Each structure stands twice: as C-alpha cells, then as structure tokens.
Amino acid sequence: MRRVTTFSQIVRTCEEKKWKFADYFLHQEMEWRRRNGEDSSPETILEKMDINLRVMESSVKEGINGVQSYSGLTGYDATRLNTYRSEKASLGQSIYLDAVVNAIAINEVNASMGLICATPTAGSCGVVPGILLAAREHLKLNRRQQLDFLITSGGCGLMIGNLASISGAEGGCQAEIGSASGMAAAALAEAAGGSPRASSNALAIAIKGLLGLVCDPVASLVEVPCIKRNATGVVNAITAAEMALAGMLSRIPTDEVISAMYSVGQLMPSALRETALGGLAQTPTARRYTRELKQTGKITWQDSKKLPSSE
Amino acid sequence: MAKFHSIFDIIGPIMIGPSSSHTAGAVRIGLASRAIFGEMPENVQITFFGSFAHTYKGHGTDLALIGGLLGLSTANPDLRYAYDRAKESGMKVKIVTSKEKMKHPNTAEVRMTRGSRTVSVTGISTGGGSIDLVEIDGFNVHVHNDNPVVLIFHMDRPGVIASVTHIIGKHRLNISQMEVSRKTKGKLALMLIATDGDIPDDTLEEISAVEHVVQIIDLSEIRREPDAAKALMAKGAAQ
Ligand code: SF4
Numbered sequence: 093m094r095r096v097t098t099f100s101q102i103v104r105t106c107e108e109k110k111w112k113f114a115d116y117f118l119h120q121e122m123e124w125r126r127r128n129g130e131d132s133s134p135e136t137i138l139e140k141m142d143i144n145l146r147v148m149e150s151s152v153k154e155g156i157n158g159v160q161s162y163s164g165l166t167g168y169d170a171t172r173l174n175t176y177r178s179e180k181a182s183l184g185q186s187i188y189l190d191a192v193v194n195a196i197a198i199n200e201v202n203a204s205m206g207l208i209c210a211t212p213t214a215g216s217c218g219v220v221p222g223i224l225l226a227a228r229e230h231l232k233l234n235r236r237q238q239l240d241f242l243i244t245s246g247g248c249g250l251m252i253g254n255l256a257s258i259s260g261a262e263g264g265c266q267a268e269i270g271s272a273s274g275m276a277a278a279a280l281a282e283a284a285g286g287s288p289r290a291s292s293n294a295l296a297i298a299i300k301g302l303l304g305l306v307c308d309p310v311a312s313l314v315e316v317p318c319i320k321r322n323a324t325g326v327v328n329a330i331t332a333a334e335m336a337l338a339g340m341l342s343r344i345p346t347d348e349v350i351s352a353m354y355s356v357g358q359l360m361p362s363a364l365r366e367t368a369l370g371g372l373a374q375t376p377t378a379r380r381y382t383r384e385l386k387q388t389g390k391i392t393w394q395d396s397k398k399l400p401s402s403e
Numbered sequence: 404m405a406k407f408h409s410i411f412d413i414i415g416p417i418m419i420g421p422s423s424s425h426t427a428g429a430v431r432i433g434l435a436s437r438a439i440f441g442e443m444p445e446n447v448q449i450t451f452f453g454s455f456a457h458t459y460k461g462h463g464t465d466l467a468l469i470g471g472l473l474g475l476s477t478a479n480p481d482l483r484y485a486y487d488r489a490k491e492s493g494m495k496v497k498i499v500t501s502k503e504k505m506k507h508p509n510t511a512e513v514r515m516t517r518g519s520r521t522v523s524v525t526g527i528s529t530g531g532g533s534i535d536l537v538e539i540d541g542f543n544v545h546v547h548n549d550n551p552v553v554l555i556f557h558m559d560r561p562g563v564i565a566s567v568t569h570i571i572g573k574h575r576l577n578i579s580q581m582e583v584s585r586k587t588k589g590k591l592a593l594m595l596i597a598t599d600g601d602i603p604d605d606t607l608e609e610i611s612a613v614e615h616v617v618q619i620i621d622l623s624e625i626r627r628e629p630d631a632a633k634a635l636m637a638k639g640a641a642q
Contacts, residue, residue: 097405117410121409121410124408124409125409140411141410141411141414143417144411144414144415144417147417161421162421162461162462162463162466162483163460163461163462165461201420202420202421203420203421204420204421204483205419205420205421205426205463205466205482205483206419206420206480207417207418207419207420207478207480208417208418208419208420209414209415209416209417209418210414210415210416210417210418210423211413211414211415212413212414213423214418214420214421214422214423214426215421215422217420220414242410242414243410243414245413245414246410246411246413246414247410247413249407249410249413249414250407250408250409250410250412250413253406253407253412253413254405254406254407258413259530259531261530275413311458311461312454312457312458312461312462313421313458313461313462314420314421314422314462315421385458385460385461386457386460389460389461390460391461
C-alpha cells in the first residue's frame with residue numbers, strides 16, 4: 093500500500109475499498125511494522141492498543157476517586173463533577189457530561205503524577221479517552237469497536253502531526269487540545285455509524301472550532317488552563333461529530349483546515365507557545381502563583397483538598 | 404518528511420504525568436546517569452538550569468530524576484515517592500538550582516559520588532520524553548536516546564578507534580553516529596558510537612578485549628524501558 097498523505101486520498105481509498113478509517117489506519121500500521129521488521133499481525137496491534145485502553149480506564153477511576161496535583165493548584169474536580177452528575181445533573185444526563193467527567197478525571201491524574209496514556213500529549217490526554225469511555229456506554233460499543241475508536245484517533249493524529257503539529261511549543265494549544273478534539277470527533281462519528289467522509293468533516297469542524305487556541309500554562313504547569321480545556325476539547329468534538337453525522341460539510345476541505353492550523357501556529361508569537369510569557373500565564377494571579385511555587389514549592393489554592401458542600 | 408509513523412506515537416506512550424519533557428525526560432536522564440555510574444551512588448547532587456530550575460518543584464522533575472537514578476521506569480507510579488525510595492536505598496540527594504545560562508532551558512546536571520569516586524552527567528530533556536546527554540565525566544558529548552548508544556572509555560592511543568570500528572563492521576552493524584573526545588592528549592578518552600540496531604553482548608565483549616579499552620557502557624536500556632508499562636499492567640494496575 094502506498095503511503096498517502098492527505099485526508100482526501102484516505103477518504104477516496106476508504107470509499108473504494110468499503111473501509112472505515114479504522115481499517116485504513118490498521119492496514120497502514122501493519123505495513124509500517126512489517127517494513128520495520130516488527131510483529132505486524134493485527135492481533136498484536138490490537139493487544140498493544142488494549143493495554144493503552146486499560147490505562148485510560150484506570151486513570152478515570154483514579155481521578156474520580158479524587159487526586160490532587162503535585163503543585164497543589166488543582167485537584168478533586170472530577171470527584172466534584174461526578175457527585176454533581178449523580179446527585180443533581182441540573183442540565184440533565186448526557187454523553188457530554190459523562191465525557192467531561194472522564195476527561196477531567198484523566199487530566200487530574202496526569203497533574204498528580206499518576207499513570208496516563210498520552211493522546212496525543214500528556215496535557216491533552218483526557219479528550220480522546222474521555223469521549224471513548226462515555227461513548228461506549230451510550231453507543232454500546234464492543235471491545236473491538238473501542239479499539240477501532242483508538243486506532244482511528246491515532247491515525248488521524250498521525251496525519252495532523254505530520255501535516256501540522258501536535259506540540260504546544262510548536263503550534264500552541266490548538267495543536268494539542270485542538271488536535272485531540274479533531275481526532276476524537278472523527279473517531280466518534282465513525283463509532284456512531286458515520287461514513288469516512290463524515291469522519292473527515294467532523295475532524296475539520298472540530299479543528300476549526302479551536303483554531304488559534306494559545307498555549308499559556310500558568311506557572312508553566314500542565315494544570316491551568318489545561319485540565320478544563322480537556323473538557324472544552326470534549327464538547328467541541330462531540331458537537332462536531334453531531335454536525336458531521338447530520339450531513340453538514342466543512343466548507344474548507346479537511347487538508348486545508350490542517351494546513352491553516354499549521355500556519356496559524358507559525359504566526360503565533362512564542363509568548364503564546366508554552367513559554368508561559370503571555371495569556372493566562374501572565375495575569376496578576378498567575379504571577380502570584382508562580383512566585384509562590386518558586387519560593388515554597390507548592391501553590392496554596394484555597395481548600396483544594398476538602399470538597400466544598402454542594403452549595 | 405513524516406515525523407510520526409506509528410499510531411502508537413500518538414496513542415501513547417503510557418507514562419507518569421504531568422509532562423513528557425518534565426517527567427519522562429527527567430527519568431531518562433536519571434536512568435542514563437545511573438547506567439553510566441554503574442552502581443548505586445551514596446550521594447547525588449542534582450543541579451537544575453533554566454526552565455527546570457524555575458518549575459521543577461511543581462512538575463515533580465526532582466522526583467522523576469531521582470526515580471530514574473533508582474532505576475524506576477517512566478511508567479512507574481512509585482516515582483511519586485522517589486524521596487522515600489531514595490532514603491530506603493541509602494542514597495542522599497541534594498537539589499541545587501543555577502542561574503547559569505544554558506543552551507537548552509531543560510538542562511540538569513547529576514553529580515554522583517560513592518566513596519572517593521565521582522562522576523558527573525549533564526542531560527537535556529528535548530521534548531516528548533527524548534533526551535540528549537551533553538556532558539559525561541567532563542567530556543563534551545552529543546548523545547541522543549533515539550538510537551542505541553554505546554560509550555567506550557579508552558586510553559588515547561593510536562589504533563584503538565580503528566580496532567573498535569572494525570569489530571562493529573565485522574558484525575555487520577551500521578554506525579549512524581560516532582564521536583570521540585578527550586580532555587588531554589594521551590590520557591583517557593571517550594568514544595561514543597550510535598548504531599542502527601542494538602549491539603549484541605558478544606560484540607561488546609569483543610570490544611572490551613581491545614587493548615587500551617577501559618570501560619564500556621551500553622545505554623540502550625534507557626530507550627527500551629517504556630515497555631515496563633506492559634509489565635505493570637500485567638500486575639493488574641487497571642484491574
Ligand atoms: S495550554 Fe499548553 S500545556 Fe496546556 S494543554 Fe494546552 S498546549 Fe498543553
């Protein structure tokens with residue numbers, strides 16, 4: 093199989109062969125491993141992916157049980173959200189809320205020096221699994237379909253990484269949370285029965301929604317705004333998948349959206365690319381946190397250890 | 404040119420948070436330093452430079468580096484307790500920060516002592532968990548961890564380098580990078596060899612028999628270790 097480099101080619105190949113994205117990317121992975129002299133059987137690849145999925149499951153559990161970040165700045169928000177979901181859920185139950193709980197849980201575990209699976213990075217590791225673990229309940233996905241979800245996400249991330257960037261230092265947060273959101277949108281559209289064209293559109297719509305998002309981590313920590321931005325990435329992805337499943341089309345083709353993301357990253361000043369020299373990282377409060385961290389090694393955020401009463 | 408080839412470059416690695424450059428990269432600097440020192444140090448002084456100096460506390464970069472020195476992998480949840488583990492192992496740790504300007508913001512120097520023996524290693528975390536070593540025991544080097552790398556300490560005598568490369572060539576291994584540095588003419592020198600595939604143990608043994616070769620250090624472990632996650636999962640971390 094020739095290695096194609098654009099989404100329009102992948103969609104065409106999938107349509108010709110009656111493949112899903114997951115089939116295409118699994119074949120691509122087998123081919124890559126074969127050429128590299130590695131075990132290229134689908135079973136081996138699926139097994140390896142299953143280990144990643146099990147780590148994602150364990151991170152969600154750990155996060156919902158409650159963890160605090162190593163710096164002290166963040167923590168226990170997944171527990172809060174989980175309680176809110178089971179006791180109040182003022183806006184009703186939904187796949188959105190379920191995915192947000194998971195995403196926050198995973199990213200809090202990351203900040204607490206817990207075990208996570210990077211997707212595509214540590215800062216954005218809540219988006220894809222957050223949606224997957226919610227979608228598998230709502231869509232009743234079997235294990236293989238769940239692994240396909242990760243294969244499609246991974247394949248799309250590979251494309252974005254090669255055509256643009258998946259690093260906040262290179263392309264801002266649009267490259268991390270934005271990419272993760274695009275990957276998840278494509279995989280969710282597919283899991284819900286959408287065509288490869290729908291997945292490609294979902295990816296484009298999701299990336300457009302977060303285009304230009306800057307990377308401005310407070311005190312250089314992967315906590316604020318990262319943790320809550322995983323929730324932003326989640327809702328953006330689900331919404332993009334819904335639009336694509338309804339047949340809405342991105343007016344700008346997916347490949348051009350990705351190159352636009354690349355050029356936006358190039359144009360972005362370095363102060364807004366992980367250096368913590370701009371944006372939220374330079375607000376008076378963020379500067380105070382930064383000073384405190386430097387002097388004491390911790391950030392005292394009022395009461396992040398104790399859960400507040402429900403009001 | 405494509406930067407990423409495998410879906411596991413995107414979905415993965417399995418790692419301890421919060422950031423691949425501050426955690427995984429620092430663990431690898433620790434693992435490499437330990438491999439170079441070859442035994443458990445009694446005293447360690449870690450100096451953080453640049454952005455490491457500013458943010459190591461919040462990121463747990465100190466825990467990660469100490470964990471690496473203790474042989475913990477980038478996916479080992481025990482990294483959180485590295486200070487306790489160090490105490491249990493009898494390794495005393497001192498953390499220092501420096502204002503000195505380094506070429507790369509994420510730089511750490513590790514000075515290990517046991518008895519009268521002291522070795523220093525300086526490493527940089529270059530992003531995504533990759534590291535470069537830039538100084539080993541006073542020698543300036545450029546070691547990347549994406550290829551198997553072997554360090555060969557030898558006396559600076561004519562013919563040593565040729566004998567070593569001859570052995571590697573004879574075993575049909577391709578050298579992708581090679582570097583030789585010395586501090587004083589005729590004294591101890593360091594030869595660094597990166598190869599496309601791992602150098603088998605018997606080849607390394609053959610090299611160690613070469614006259615004037617003093618010590619060989621195989622750094623391939625630091626590249627292979629993330630698969631430790633697999634063993635961990637087998638132990639039922641996810642239940
Ligand atoms: S703000 Fe920066 S560090 Fe945080 S998730 Fe976004 S890209 Fe990553």
